[in-house]
Amino acid sequence: MDARAAARLRTVLGHLGRLEPRDVVAHPTSGTVSPTSFHPQQFQFTLDNSILSLEQRQFYEENGYLVIKNLVSDEDIQRFRDEFGKICRKEVKLDRLVIMKDVSISKLQLAPSEKVVTKIQDFQEDPELFRYCTLPQILKYVECFTGPNIMAMHTMLINKPPDTGKKTSRHPLHQDLHYFPCGPSNLIVCAWTAMEHIDRNNGCLVVLPGTHKGSLKPHDYPKWEGGVNKMYHGIQDYDENSARVHLVMEKGDTVFFHPLLIHGSGRNKTQGFRKVGIPIAAPIGKDGCVSCSATPYGYDGLKPKNP
Numbered sequence: 001m002d003a004r005a006a007a008r009l010r011t012v013l014g015h016l017g018r019l020e021p022r023d024v025v026a027h028p029t030s031g032t033v034s035p036t037s038f039h040p041q042q043f044q045f046t047l048d049n050s051i052l053s054l055e056q057r058q059f060y061e062e063n064g065y066l067v068i069k070n071l072v073s074d075e076d077i078q079r080f081r082d083e084f085g086k087i088c089r090k091e092v093k094l095d096r097l098v099i100m101k102d103v104s105i106s107k108l109q110l111a112p113s114e115k116v117v118t119k120i121q122d123f124q125e126d127p128e129l130f131r132y133c134t135l136p137q138i139l140k141y142v143e144c145f146t147g148p149n150i151m152a153m154h155t156m157l158i159n160k161p162p163d164t165g166k167k168t169s170r171h172p173l174h175q176d177l178h179y180f181p182c183g184p185s186n187l188i189v190c191a192w193t194a195m196e197h198i199d200r201n202n203g204c205l206v207v208l209p210g211t212h213k214g215s216l217k218p219h220d221y222p223k224w225e226g227g228v229n230k231m232y233h234g235i236q237d238y239d240e241n242s243a244r245v246h247l248v249m250e251k252g253d254t255v256f257f258h259p260l261l262i263h264g265s266g267r268n269k270t271q272g273f274r275k276v277g278i279p280i281a282a283p284i285g286k287d288g289c290v291s292c293s294a295t296p297y298g299y300d301g302l303k304p305k306n307p
């Protein structure tokens with residue numbers, strides 16, 4: 001990791017490490033209640049509100065993820081694609097944005113275009129892309145896990161390239177909490193929105209259902225022959241026999257998942273660039289995590305704070 005990225009991670013760990021469960025107990029007038037006050041034994045990973053059906057809650061509790069169909073409109077997705085194109089062509093420049101290229105082409109001097117950018121991270125300063133994190137229908141579901149005071153602690157748009165044959169387009173199986181070892185983990189959620197049809201051919205999300213109930217495992221670079229992208233750490237000793245579920249999704253479908261859920265994605269065997277948008281959301285304490293709002297990772301105010 002370069003010094004800038006390391007500093008950012010330290011910052012987020014410093015600030016978010018201070019959040020404690022008592023900070024995220026929602027105000028009684030909000031319609032949500034504290035995770036411990038209603039069905040403590042029954043529901044550990046979802047909060048009480050009227051948005052999720054009982055079946056949806058039970059599914060997330062058991063499996064650690066939940067797919068909501070058709071959540072983001074084609075029009076919004078087109079706007080995000082257009083803005084991503086402008087960033088790749090350097091028509092829009094953002095100071096804190098991280099632009100990543102696939103390791104198999106990172107040393108080549110290629111003209112700026114969508115075909116050389118594998119992912120962008122920290123797009124919170126781009127109003128058009130950050131609109132994704134503020135979409136009411138996204139926040140509505142995020143709130144079921146974080147409670148009402150929400151901040152985006154990380155943002156990404158992934159443009160998984162066609163695999164060059166070295167399998168470097170794979171994302172090894174990992175837990176997101178490895179990158180953000182802060183808590184309480186049950187109140188953090190990742191949203192992953194398919195920006196087109198995604199299946200095993202173009203490298204869909206692969207999950208190991210139920211692994212959110214386990215602990216944070218040691219991660220390291222996989223020992224893969226073709227090379228591994230910077231910071232793409234994987235779990236070394238996961239159970240090879242555990243069921244892997246490939247999530248086939250349509251454009252606009254969004255999967256919400258727990259930061260301990262083991263997941264990854266396979267190589268992209270098509271010639272297209274498979275696109276998804278991701279924010280990782282966390283609760284913000286009732287006293288605010290004021291300094292977070294000044295850091296690249298901490299963006300609060302997605303919903304009005306309760307007093």
Ligand SMILES: CC(C)CC(=O)SCCNC(=O)CCNC(=O)[C@H](O)C(C)(C)COP(=O)(O)OP(=O)(O)OC[C@H]1O[C@@H](n2cnc3c(N)ncnc32)[C@H](O)[C@@H]1OP(=O)(O)O
Nearest residue numbers: 001002005098099100101102103106176179228229230231
């Ligand atoms: C849950 C979720 C959050 C999971 C995550 O993704 S957390 C990851 C958090 N993200 C990060 O920490 C971003 C890390 N990013 C970085 O380290 C850098 O900014 C890069 C994206 C690699 C780009 O570096 P930058 O300095 O702008 O560009 P350069 O082209 O000069 O590259 C510097 C050295 O890095 C190498 N590099 C670039 N791209 C990759 C790659 N994909 N995989 C492996 N190595 C790579 C590049 O070859 C160069 O190496 P040297 O020539 O110095 O030996």
Ligand SMILES: Nc1ncnc2c1ncn2[C@@H]1O[C@H](COP(=O)(O)OP(=O)(O)OP(=O)(O)O)[C@@H](O)[C@H]1O
Nearest residue numbers: 167170171172173200206246263264265266267268
């Ligand atoms: N042999 C392996 N060892 C470790 N991780 C693997 C292995 N094979 C796949 N994975 C990981 O499992 C996840 C899903 O892989 P998956 O098998 O779907 O894709 P793939 O092997 O790239 O392509 P294919 O669809 O041809 O199997 C990815 O995170 C991938 O990195």
Ligand SMILES: O=C(O)CCC(=O)C(=O)O
Nearest residue numbers: 158171176263264265276
């Ligand atoms: O879309 C993918 O390839 C998975 C991305 C992911 O899990 C991550 O960046 O943490």
Ligand SMILES: [Fe+2]
Nearest residue numbers: 174175176263
């Ligand atoms: Fe991840």
Ligand SMILES: [Mg+2]
Nearest residue numbers: 170265266267
């Ligand atoms: Mg495979």
